[in-house]
Amino acid sequence: GPLGSQELRLRVQGKEKHQMLEISLSPDSPLKVLMSHYEEAMGLSGHKLSFFFDGTKLSGKELPADLGLESGDLIEVWG
Template identity: 40%
Template sequence: MLCLYFFVQYSYEIQLGKLLPWRQCNFLFKAVEQLSVKLKVPPSRILLLRRDIELPVHSTANELGLGIADIIDCVVIAADDKHEPEPSGDMITVRLQAKEKGSAQEYSLHKDAPLGSILSQYVSSMSVDARRKVRFQFDGSKVVHSQTPSQLDMEDGDVIEVWV
């Protein structure tokens, strides 16, 4: 049994620390779910970082080499408005493409949904080493899990580049 220590941040100000008992084989998205309940925010507004690098939530502590001495920063992303925006119902298809042949995968999602779910799905079939190195870009800018297609002015059929 491993205990992961999460520093919870709101707008980059440390508010509190949470110690969660954790099995090394558990996926980090389970920690995000637990933290979202404790913090009363949706999971889509939570980022897990180690040394300022976002951790893929569909990986395990073991896969990421996390140990008892590691401290995970849990950043709670501020809501854009006083209330959460409701999904507009607009669906788009986004293609994730690496330079290798056959690496393209298409996903459909709401324009207001965070890209994290499709980015995590894409990397789920990669090796642990590749997951640590992978970067996503759209129109030459880095894409992070919390961004939405609307925020990036994406249109149906746009391509997110995958760099390993």
């Protein structure tokens, strides 16, 4: 439907204040797309980062719909 093409704007926050990035992701893209984007943007490719939403560790295989993600939601990064 028409909602399928609406990109989500997700906030991805590392442990430092400046490690905050807003990433647009289409609802049918797995979260590993967002994870790789964040790692590259922060120059952290190859680092072992863990991504969490609402305290749940993400594998990267999830789709936004699986987690009920909405624009403005916060994904936290530890590593």
